[in-house]
Amino acid sequence: MTEYGASPVTVQKAMRRLIGLGLVESRPGVGTFVRGTRAVRPADYGWQTAPLGTPQSRGHALSSTQRSGAPDAIGLHSGYPARELLPERLVRTALTRVAKTEAAMMRSPAAGAPDLQAWFAAELASTAPAGVASANPRDALIISGSQSGLSSIFRAVVGAGRPLLIESPTYWGAILAAHQAGVTLVPIPAGAHGPDPVEVDRAFARTGARAFYAQPTFANPTGVSWAPSTGRAVLETVRQHGAFLIEDDWAHDLGIDADPHPVAAYDDDGHVIYLRSLTKSVSPAIRVAAVIARGPARDRILADRAAESMYVSGLLQAAALDVVTQPAWRTHLRSFRDHLRDRRDLLASSLREHTPSVHLDTVPVGGLNLWVRLPDGRSPAAIASACETRGLIVAPGAEWFPAESPGPYLRLNYSGENPSRFPEAARILEEVLSIS
Ligand SMILES: Cc1ncc(COP(=O)(O)O)c(C=O)c1O
Numbered sequence: 001m002t003e004y005g006a007s008p009v010t011v012q013k014a015m016r017r018l019i020g021l022g023l024v025e026s027r028p029g030v031g032t033f034v035r036g037t038r039a040v041r042p043a044d045y046g047w048q049t050a051p052l053g054t055p056q057s058r059g060h061a062l063s064s065t066q067r068s069g070a071p072d073a074i075g076l077h078s079g080y081p082a083r084e085l086l087p088e089r090l091v092r093t094a095l096t097r098v099a100k101t102e103a104a105m106m107r108s109p110a111a112g113a114p115d116l117q118a119w120f121a122a123e124l125a126s127t128a129p130a131g132v133a134s135a136n137p138r139d140a141l142i143i144s145g146s147q148s149g150l151s152s153i154f155r156a157v158v159g160a161g162r163p164l165l166i167e168s169p170t171y172w173g174a175i176l177a178a179h180q181a182g183v184t185l186v187p188i189p190a191g192a193h194g195p196d197p198v199e200v201d202r203a204f205a206r207t208g209a210r211a212f213y214a215q216p217t218f219a220n221p222t223g224v225s226w227a228p229s230t231g232r233a234v235l236e237t238v239r240q241h242g243a244f245l246i247e248d249d250w251a252h253d254l255g256i257d258a259d260p261h262p263v264a265a266y267d268d269d270g271h272v273i274y275l276r277s278l279t280k281s282v283s284p285a286i287r288v289a290a291v292i293a294r295g296p297a298r299d300r301i302l303a304d305r306a307a308e309s310m311y312v313s314g315l316l317q318a319a320a321l322d323v324v325t326q327p328a329w330r331t332h333l334r335s336f337r338d339h340l341r342d343r344r345d346l347l348a349s350s351l352r353e354h355t356p357s358v359h360l361d362t363v364p365v366g367g368l369n370l371w372v373r374l375p376d377g378r379s380p381a382a383i384a385s386a387c388e389t390r391g392l393i394v395a396p397g398a399e400w401f402p403a404e405s406p407g408p409y410l411r412l413n414y415s416g417e418n419p420s421r422f423p424e425a426a427r428i429l430e431e432v433l434s435i436s
Contacts, residue, residue, distance in 0.1 A: 015032065022035060023035055063172050063173070063176070063395075063399055064077055064384070064395045064396060064399060065077050065078055065079050065172070065395050065399075065411075065413075066078075067393070069388065069393040070391065072391065073388070073391045073392065073393050074391060074392045074393065074417055074421045074424065074425045074428070075393045075413075075416055075417050076347075076392070076393065076394050076395075076412045076413050076414070076416075076417055076425055077393045077394055077395040077411075077413065078413060078416045079220070079280075079368065079369075079413060079416075080279075080280060080284050080415070080416055081280055081281075081336075081340075081368065081415040081416060082415060082416050082417070082418070085336055085339050085340075085415065086281075086282070086283055087282065087283075087323060087328070087329070087332040088283075089328075090323045090326055090328055090329065090332065091282065091283045091285075091286060091319065091323055093322075094318075094319040094320075094322035094323045094326075095319050097322055098315055098318040098319050098322055099315070101318060103314040103315050103317070103318035104314075104315050106314055107311060107314065108142075108311045108312060108313070108314035108317060109311065110302060110305065110306045110310065110311050111138065111140075111141050111142065111302055112140070112141060112142025112143075112290070112311075112312060112317060113142065113314060113317040113318065113321065114137065115321055116140075116142055116288070116290075116317045116318075116320065116321045117137040117138065117140040117141075117142060117290070118137035118140075119321060119324060119325065120137075120140040120142075120276060120290035120292065121134065121135045121136060121137045121139060121140045121292065122134075122137075123252075123276070124140075124262060124264060124265055124274060124276070124292055125265075127260070127261060127262055127265040128265040128266070129265070129266065132265065132266055132267070132268050133268040134268075135264075135274075135292045135294065136294075138298075139292050139293060139294050139298055140290045140291070140292045141290060141291045141292075141293070141298065141301060141302055141305060142288065142289075142290055142312050142317055143288075143289050143290065143291055143305060143312060144287050144288065144289070144309065144312045144313075144316075145277060145279055145287040145288075145289050146248065146250060146275045146276070146277040146279070146289040146291075147173050147177065148305075148308065148309070149275050149289060149290075149291045149301075149305075150173065150174050150177040150178075150213075150246075150248070150275070151177040151180065151181060151308075152291070152301050152304040152305050152308065153246055153273055153275075153291065153293075153301055154177055154178050154181035154183050154213075155181045155304050156297075156300040156301045156303070156304040157210075157211055157244060157246070157273065157297055157300065157301065158178075158181065158183045158210070158211050159181075159182075159183070160181060160182030160183065161182060161183075161184065162183060162184065162209070162210070163183070163184045163185075163186050163207040163208065163209035164178055164183045164184065164185055164186065164209060164211050164212070164213060165186045165188050165200065165203050165204065165207070165209050165211065165212035165213070166178065166185050166186065166187060166188065166212070166213045166214075166402050167187075167188055167189075167190040167195060167213070167214050167215065167219070168187035168188060168189060168190055168401055168402050168403065169190060169221055169222060169371075169397065169400035169401050169405075169409070170190065170213070170214075170215065170219070170220075170400060170402065171215065171219075171220045171221075171248065171250070171400070172399040172400050174213055174248065175399075175400075175402050178213070178402075185402040185403075186203055186207050186209055187401075187402045187403050188200055188203055188212070190219065190222060190224060191224070191230075192224065192361070192362065193224065193225075193226065193227040193230060194216065194224065194225075194226030194227055194230035194231070194234075195214070195226075195230070195234065197230060197233035197234050197236075197237055200212060200234055200237050201237045201240075201241075204237065204238075204241040204243060205241070209243065210241070210242070210243045210244065211243055211244040211245075211246055212234070212238060212243065212244070212245050212246065213246040213248065214226075214234070214245060214246070214247060214248070215247075215248045215249075215250065215251075216230075216231055216234075216247060216249075216262070216263050217249055217251060217252065217255075217260045217261070217262065217366065218251035218254055218255065218260070218364060218365070218366030218367035219251075219367070220250060220251070220367060220368075220369060220400075221369050221371045221397070221400045221409075221411040222362075222364070222369075222371045223362065223363075223364020223365070223366065223367045223369060223370070223371060224362070224364070225258060225365060225366065226263075228261065231261070231263040231266070232266070234263070235263055235266055235267060235271065235272070238271050238272075239269075239271055243271070244271055244272070244273055244297065245263060245264075245267075245271060245272045245273070246272075246273045246275070247262060247263050247264050247272050247273070247274045247275065248275045249262050249264070249274060249275060249276045250275070250276075250277050250280075251280075251366055251367045251368070252276050252277075252281075253278070253280070253281035253333060253336070254280065254281065254336075254340065254366050254367050254368060255337065255365070255366040256337055256340050256341045256344060256364070256365055256366050256367075257341070257365040257366070258365040258366055260366070262274060264292065269294075270293070270294035270295040270297060270298075273291065273292070273293040273297060273301070274291070274292040274293070275289065275290070275291055275292075276289060276290050276292070277289035278320055278323075278324065280368070280415075281332075281333070281336065282320055282323050282324065286316050286319050286320050286323070287316070288312065288316055288317055288320040340366075340368070340414075340415060342419065343414040343415060343419045343422075344363065344364070344370070344414050345363075346414070346419045346422050347370055347412060347414040347419070347422045347425075347426075348360060348363050348370060350422040350423045350425065350426035351370070351372065351412075351426050351429075353423070353426065354423060354426035354427045354429075354430055355426045355427075355429050355430040355433070356430070357374070357375055357430060357433045357434070358372045358373065358374055358375075358410075358429065358430075358433070359372065359373040359374075360372050360373075361373065368413050368414065368415040368416075369411050369412060369413050369414070370411075370412045370414065371397070371409060371410075371411055371412075372409065372410050372411075372412060373407055373408065373409055374408040374409065374410060374433065375408070375433070376407070376408065377408075378408045378433065378436075379408065380396035380397050380398060380405075380408045380409060380410055381396045381398065382436065383396070383408075383410070383429075383432055383433065383436065384396045384410065386432045386436050387428055387429060387432050390428045390431070390432065391428065392425050392428040392429065394410050394411070394412055394429070395410065395411040395412075395413075396409075396410060397409025397410055397411060410429075412425075
């Protein structure tokens with residue numbers, strides 16, 4: 001032990017870390033010294049202004065959901081479940097197990113590990129009604145998170161300069177991916193129980209669009225699920241127009257008071273391109289998802305994936321498959337559901353009690369967010385910034401609209417923050433609304 005109580009090994013480790021960080025330098029035979037701070041000339045990147053020009057798309061800034069705030073701030077902006085809601089033991093055991101297998105050293109096929117492809121296809125098939133031919137395992141393409149799948153689908157199936165129908169509001173990442181793919185967005189009101197199929201039909205006819213991106217189940221940000229009749233009618237409309245429904249089933253494992261019923265389960269002629277992600281139910285570090293598509297659309301998406309990233313780490317695929325095929329996976333999904341319900345209800349009741357100025361239209365039956373409306377005339381961006389100075393981070397709603405926002409909204413995520421802080425968050429929001 002040193003005179004301060006630390007063991008020599010601990011001190012050596014600390015020194016190595018400081019040297020690694022460049023804060024301390026060791027001169028052999030002389031001693032160890034704190035590195036002097038030299039005045040460094042500020043870098044001049046001004047030359048980059050001319051070659052870069054103005055940004056081609058609006059995707060050059062981070063979403064407000066990706067920001068990190070002060071460590072003690074209450075974060076209701078981020079889209080990821082808290083660590084204690086995730087199946088940590090299952091994930092760690094899976095990683096240990098797969099580290100000893102071939103998957104640790106081998107390249108995966110471009111379409112993904114066959115067993116994992118089969119699992120995703122079987123999951124979708126398990127919700128299909130009798131008489132509908134299920135997707136083949138080869139139709140399930142493994143991707144590293146569904147965000148990259150959105151980009152591929154928009155590039156490969158829609159194409160630059162061509163129209164894409166999209167719900168409004170919808171996931172900001174889909175709007176971003178579409179902008180980056182150069183696709184022209186045609187907003188369709190998302191509706192309280194899904195879009196109006198007549199409106200979808202008219203928009204297809206008016207614009208000549210050949211695809212509709214939608215989240216029929218526990219949509220981000222509203223939490224809305226389509227009525228079953230809406231799903232059937234939209235599928236019929238899509239068929240009549242010889243078009244695709246791009247169904248983003250991001251919240252398949254995030255049901256609270258309802259189970260998911262993907263529209264894709266009713267499709268056997270390749271009109272639905274289906275996305276399912278495990279990022280939020282397994283682990284954001286094992287970022288595995290799948291696109292299920294059939295026919296030439298499947299081949300085009302695969303070609304785009306191969307050009308973009310060649311293949312997904314086989315180790316991560318094997319770990320994901322290990323987790324979801326353990327008996328404890330089902331137990332995890334049940335307790336996940338209970339935790340999400342408690343959190344959702346606590347945030348909703350905190351808002352009812354402490355934030356009478358905001359309007360919560362519906363308490364969602366699944367997903368991770370409450371979508372609240374502020375009093376008319378308030379600026380969500382200004383409210384969010386005033387909240388942040390008081391230690392509360394919220395996401396202003398404008399990012400979820402492909403065009404202008406028709407009202408002032410905030411998205412409040414109940415899955416990431418410690419729920420004991422929800423009442424305080426609701427009080428801060430009300431205080432900001434009452435003075436700004
Ligand atoms: C609707 C929707 N789609 C796709 C994604 C991207 O998820 P992943 O982590 O699988 O890339 C998200 C992430 O929040 C989302 O909300």
